Amino acid sequence: MDTLYDLIIVGLGSHGSNCFSHFSGKMRVLGIEQYVSPHTKGSHNGETRIVREMGYSGEYIDIARRSLELWSQLQDSTSEQVYVKSGGILFGHQTDNQFRDFTQSHNPNLQQLKHQEVESRFPIKTSQDQQFFFDKSAGFVKPELAIQIFINQGKAKGGELINNCRYINHIYKDDEIHVYTDLGVFRSKKLILSLGMGLKRLQNTYSSLDIGIYKQQVVFFKTDNKRFDDLPVFLSEDDSQELYGFPRVNGEVKIGLHHFGPSLEHPDLYDQTKNEEGSANIIRGFLMKYMPELKDATVSRVQTCVYTSTRDHNFTIDFDPRCKNTIILSACSGHGFKFCIVMGEIIEEMFNTGVQKYKTFQLSRFQKPKF
Ligand SMILES: Cc1cc2nc3c(=O)[nH]c(=O)nc-3n(C[C@H](O)[C@H](O)[C@H](O)COP(=O)(O)OP(=O)(O)OC[C@H]3O[C@@H](n4cnc5c(N)ncnc54)[C@H](O)[C@@H]3O)c2cc1C
Numbered sequence: 001m002d003t004l005y006d007l008i009i010v011g012l013g014s015h016g017s018n019c020f021s022h023f024s025g026k027m028r029v030l031g032i033e034q035y036v037s038p039h040t041k042g043s044h045n046g047e048t049r050i051v052r053e054m055g056y057s058g059e060y061i062d063i064a065r066r067s068l069e070l071w072s073q074l075q076d077s078t079s080e081q082v083y084v085k086s087g088g089i090l091f092g093h094q095t096d097n098q099f100r101d102f103t104q105s106h107n108p109n110l111q112q113l114k115h116q117e118v119e120s121r122f123p124i125k126t127s128q129d130q131q132f133f134f135d136k137s138a139g140f141v142k143p144e145l146a147i148q149i150f151i152n153q154g155k156a157k158g159g160e161l162i163n164n165c166r167y168i169n170h171i172y173k174d175d176e177i178h179v180y181t182d183l184g185v186f187r188s189k190k191l192i193l194s195l196g197m198g199l200k201r202l203q204n205t206y207s208s209l210d211i212g213i214y215k216q217q218v219v220f221f222k223t224d225n226k227r228f229d230d231l232p233v234f235l236s237e238d239d240s241q242e243l244y245g246f247p248r249v250n251g252e253v254k255i256g257l258h259h260f261g262p263s264l265e266h267p268d269l270y271d272q273t274k275n276e277e278g279s280a281n282i283i284r285g286f287l288m289k290y291m292p293e294l295k296d297a298t299v300s301r302v303q304t305c306v307y308t309s310t311r312d313h314n315f316t317i318d319f320d321p322r323c324k325n326t327i328i329l330s331a332c333s334g335h336g337f338k339f340c341i342v343m344g345e346i347i348e349e350m351f352n353t354g355v356q357k358y359k360t361f362q363l364s365r366f367q368k369p370k371f
Contacts, residue, residue: 003028003030003186003187004176004187004188004189005028005029005030005160005186005187005188005189006023006027006028006029006188006189006190007023007027007028007029007030007188007189007190007191007192008029008030008031008032008177008179008186008188008190008191008192009023009029009030009031009032009191009192009194010032010033010167010179010191010192010193010194010195011032011033011034011167011193011194011195011196011198012031012032012033012037012147012151012161012194013033013037013038013042013043013044013147013194013196014043014044014143014146014147014194014196014331014336014337014340015194015329015331015336015339015340015343016031016033016037016192016194016329017031017037017146017147017150017151017154017340018150018340018341018342018343018344019192019194019329019343019344019347020150020151020154020159020161021149021150021151021153021154021157021159021344022343022344022345022347022348023154023159023344023348024153024154024155024157024158024159025157025158025159028158028160029154029158029159029160030159030160030161030162030186030188031151031154031159031160031161031162032161032162032165032167032179032181032186033161033162033163033164033165034164034165034166034167034198035163035164036163036164037147037148037151037163038143038144038147038148040272040303040305041270041272042196042197042305042306043196043197043305043306043307043308043332043336043337044143044144044147044305044337045143045144045303045305046143046218046254046303046305047142047143047144047249047254048140048141048142048143048246048249048254049140049141049142049143049337049338050088050138050139050140050233050235050244050246050338051067051068051071051083051138051139051140051141051337051338052064052088052135052137052138052139052233052235052338053065053068053107053109053135053137053138054088054090054102054107054109054110054133054135054138054235055090055102055235056107057107058360059358059359059360059361060360061107063339063342063346064338064339066342066345067338067339067341067342068137070341070342071083071139071141071338071341072085074146074149074341078149080145080149081142082141082142082145082146082149083139083140083141083142084139084140084141084247085137085138085139086138086139086140086231086232086233086246086247087134087135087136087138087139087232087233088134088135088137088138088139088232088233088234088235089113089118089122089124089132089133089134089135089232089233089234089235090102090103090110090132090133090134090135090234090235090236091118091124091126091130091131091132091133091234091235091236091237091290092130092131092236092237092238093129093130093131093237093238094131096237096238096239096240097240098237098240098242099131099237102235103131103133107135109135109136109137110133110134110135111133111134111135111136112131112132112133112134113132113133113134114132115128115130115132118132121230122227122230122231122232123225123227123228123231123291123293123294124231124234124290124291125289125290125291125292134232138232138233139233140233140246140247141337141338143337146340146341162183165181165182165183166181166182166183167179167180167181167193167195167198168180168181168182169205170191170326172322172323175189176188176189177189177190177191177323177325177326179191189325190325190326190327190351191320191325191326191327192326192327192329192347193326193327193328193329194329194330194343195330196306196308196330196332197211197213197264197267197270197306197308198267199211199308199328199330200213200266200267200308201266201267202328206320206321206328206363208363208364208366208367209316209328209330209363209366210310210311210366211308211309211310211316211330211332212260212263212308212309212310212311213263213264213265213266213267213270213306213307213308213309214259214260214261214262214263214264214306214307214308214309215261215262215263215264215270215304215306216256216257216259216304216305216306216307216334217256217257217279217280217302217303217304217305218254218255218256218302218303218305219254219255219256219279219280219283219299219301219302220252220253220254220299220300220301220302220303221252221253221254221255221287221294221297221298221299221300222251222252222297222298222299222300223248223251223252223253223294223297224251225248225293225294226248227293228247228248228253228293228294229247229248230247231245231246231247231248231253232247233245233246233247235258236286236290238286238289238290241257241259241282241286242257242258242259243255243256243257243258243282243283243286244256244258252300252301253294253297255283255286255287256279256283257279257282257283258334260307260309260334264306270306272304279302280299280302307332307333307334308330308332308333309332309333309334310330310332310333310366311366312365313333313334313335314333314360314361314365315330315331315332315333315336315339315360315361316328316329316330316332316361316362316363317329317330317331317343317346317347317350317356317358317361318356318361318362318363318364319350319354319356319363321363324354325351327347327350327351328363329343329347331343346358
């Protein structure tokens with residue numbers, strides 16, 4: 001209780017670990033994590049995450065571009081492979097809503113490909129009613145490695161970290177914030193709450209923090225087929241079913257279904273041992289149609305992870321309505337990892353200006369209109 005920190009960051013997962021790296025060295029920082037990150041009990045496990053600008057528009061586009069710049073810089077600064085610029089392909093039908101929204105964002109960096117070119121370059125079977133767009137700036141990052149790098153960077157710059165320590169709540173006392181945990185009380189001038197699905201526990205304190213938790217599974221297919229080494233990361237919509245996947249990494253092609261279910265009422269109900277029926281069958285159906293070279297591949301692993309999601313699928317990054325020294329950070333909804341590398345910059349600007357300039361991320365967007 002003696003030390004007064006400049007900043008406490010609670011939750012050292014995807015976004016908290018980047019903030020830990022970003023602010024350490026600039027001020028006295030304490031990170032508090034209930035487990036030891038990276039781990040498999042949150043939203044960041046699974047070995048790969050897509051990074052892209054394809055599909056983004058509005059307030060997302062600048063931060064998507066900035067995140068790609070920062071991933072490149074991180075890759076240049078390390079001998080380990082954390083970012084792979086594989087390119088990305090988006091395919092679907094103009095009758096599918098999400099695909100139409102994605103491709104009508106008029107991003108000049110998206111290049112439409114002819115069916116013949118798709119089939120000659122990639123192990124993808126096309127059908128004439130589909131459209132294909134290529135984003136050469138897209139690729140994937142390795143989430144566990146990225147988080148480990150951020151934590152190491154933060155520690156090297158003097159950041160302090162307490163693992164296996166669970167945040168309970170915080171109170172405001174004069175100009176200080178008192179953070180209560182199961183290992184005692186810590187004092188700070190500023191606070192970032194980047195709890196992932198743990199934010200659901202704060203629903204009573206922040207009534208407009210409307211967060212759902214959704215269990216997700218990704219399926220790994222074992223294959224010796226080297227054509228899948230050159231597969232770009234892909235997003236596909238077929239009959240309103242959205243799927244995404246990665247090139248072959250360590251002999252496996254990982255594919256996931258982007259959907260929002262089954263949902264959990266509380267983070268404590270998350271049970272990774274229970275498999276969600278159905279995902280693998282839907283993915284197999286997709287492979288038979290669009291990647292027939294993989295249709296008989298063996299499922300080598302299934303991994304479970306969670307999406308936290310707001311009602312409109314946009315992030316919530318905003319001040320505690322009671323105090324501008326606390327920021328709630330939830331960059332979620334199944335597409336947040338790519339942005340973790342830019343979170344430190346966004347939050348530093350918020351602390352400096354006292355303003356959340358991105359309207360898309362403001363908590364108040366969920367407030368009911370007053371009559
Ligand atoms: C299957 C799947 C695929 C995805 N694919 C992509 C993709 O391709 N591209 C992309 O950009 N995004 C993707 N995402 C989304 C992305 O992974 C998430 O948006 C991101 O990981 C969320 O980060 P977070 O920091 O909010 O949560 P986390 O990384 O889970 O971090 C939260 C941390 O807070 C800690 N914590 C919680 N409660 C407490 C407490 N009380 N006390 C102390 N610590 C606490 C947790 O232990 C955890 O370490 C995917 C997500 C899933 C599940």
